[in-house]
Amino acid sequence: MERQAVTMIKSMAPISVLLMTILVISCEPAVQAINYGKDGCSYCRMTIVEDLYGSELLTTKGKAHKFDSIECLAAFVIKDEVATEKIHNLYFTDFEEAGNLYPLQEMIFVQAKKLKSPMGLNLSAFRTQKTADDVALLYFGETMTWEQVKTYVETAWLK
């Protein structure tokens, strides 16, 4: 991104265009890394410690709400803590690649009673359909879409 900006700056002489470019770049919300063991969950207030389940909601203004589990992010969304039109995107940890966050559109969710998540609803996220299917089979669970996850969290937690 930075190098792109630098080449842009070189190629575009007019200062107004340059300023615009910088503005546009800095306004595009960027996913923020979760500081495990330090950051707190925006929904349940717990310190986020397990790098297999960290999730994030990014607002259009670039504010990151971090969560210790998929269920906390789902509950946060269901409760409209941030208005829908102000949500830029949601991000989840791929269970196979802990530590990195990937956008909602790439994720397949698994709810499996033998794979415990931090807040007890046993949800995990994967980017490959096959792994998700395998895990669901191995740990007595099922794969879910994000809509199904929200319905499940709503009935299990919020009634």
Add this chain to the structure above:
Amino acid sequence: MFPLRTILIIPIMSTALWAGQVQVGSDYHYITVSEGLEASLSGDTVLVHPGTYVESGLIISHTLTLLGIDNPIIDGNHSGEILTVTADDVRIEGFTFKGSGLSHLEENAAVRFEETRGGRVSDNTFEDNFFAVYISKSEKCIIENNRISGLAKTESRSGNGIHLWYCKDITIEENYIEGHRDGIYLEFVEQCVVTHNHSTKNLRYGLHFMFSNHNEYNNNQFDKNGAGVAVMYSRHVDMHNNVFADNWGSSAYGLLLKDIYDSNITDNQFNRNTVGLYSEACNRIQVEGNNFENNGWAVKIMANSMDNVFTHNNFLANTFDIATNSRQNFNAFNQNYWNRYRGYDLDKDGIGDVPFRPVKLFSLLTEKNEPTLMLMRSIFVEIMDLAESYIPILTPATLIDAEPLMRINP
């Protein structure tokens, strides 16, 4: 049954030195703990002599006492679970357990009790395990006088020191726990007593309740954890005489309460925490006789907390005494001692004649917009706070202590 069986067995089992005893050690018939356990009968004592036993996957499936002589070491070599107990009334005493396997799919423990009654784990040392003691679907167990240390300094994938899941009537007493994810973790647990433990330097919480009703913890020390204690989604929890100290950091609390009902917090010490007591969506909690000293925020109570009573507490040298996020207040503050109180007592009854407003305007601002903390010591903020304290407009009008004490509670 017992004497009859031993009489019959002594002549048959030449390997057993005494009735009901199985000896394990390099100089004995049984060299490994697993051989000893296999040879034992229900009611026996398995005596393990000093030495290091590199073993894992041990299973105790009948009642017995596993007794270490002069602290033998059972080293799981980081593969799987070290010892699983599936029988009632099993006692494990006098060992060092180290190196249970680390897996994020299996919750491997050094010692696990699975669906048992009446177990006891006492006087052991646990080092470098994923989970140390894991009690699952069990009741009437005692975990006492163990020294448990993990290696969770920054490692985010670490298990809990003492982990209870779906248990009832368990006593956790006089243990020292450090370096795990949570020192003690209780999920779906009823009627447990956690007492006289010292839980420190754990990555997340010293003690953590989830969905666990009718429990009690007292006389424990929780310090230098990610946050001291978290009690969440639980009812009827008694918390008294504990020390919550030195929990610093952006999400660090002495005591974090979320969705708690009908509980008591009495006679505790909250010293040098970022937030001493944080309460969100908590109802009908009696907060009495506690000492809040040198905290950033002594108490943060969110507006969705109702019918809580704060009385006879001491608030000493905190940066903020009470913070909240709304003008609404549905909690009672009565007869507390506030070292910031500047009132007078003309009738000399020990109670200040003018009410005390513990919420500063500035603390309300920082609650809504954290970066304003930058202005903390500015003269502008001082003037604002002073003005607000005379004519309250933005701070909760009903959040007052109408009878502030003139002297500190003993």
